[in-house]
Amino acid sequence: LGRTLKKWQKTILAYFDTGGASNGGTEAVNGLIELGRRIARGFRNLENYRLRMLLIGGGLDASTHTQL
Template sequence: DPLYGIQTILRAGAENLTEKQRARLTAAIEADPAHDEVFVAWQCAQQLRSAYHQKDLAAGRRIAERVVETFHTCPIPEIARLGRTLRRWRSAFVAYFTTGRANNGGTEAVNGIIELHRRLARGYRNRHNYRLRMLLAAGGLTP
């Protein structure tokens, strides 16, 4: 299958592809008309990526708004489903561009660390010791 050979290319950003990679991508897509859906999906992914890579937040917001308005009409079911999800989460999705690129990534990372250590600390009976363990695990204390 020609698509198997270009998996890495399909995961890369279009701006990072070399001419050789672009030629391999074109050859794989043209090998079978059924691969057109893969190419459309890749273009949609590139469009979504471009919203986050814009230097100007207003330009990123315009791209994000266009994505929200168009993806749900795509004939590819997976892209249409993504478009419907983005429409439901429009305010949260577009908020990234109105809050100065703020997100809750740090909070989620700390929460993941705490959840891991919570599972490992099943035997703690002393609430104070458990709290200290969580602070130590999440970087709130230094040993």
């Protein structure tokens, strides 16, 4: 445990220096977009793909947007 804490000391202390800020939100959106990318394989139209990523990244329910 001691070696692990020493190894990660700068990173752990940086968390407190930034007021607890993290990139967790960004990573969550990236994960959703990656999931959407896997699901959207086969989209032939780049605009449809772009709109799908915006729907997924924005947290909208695609079933309510029937015209996309």
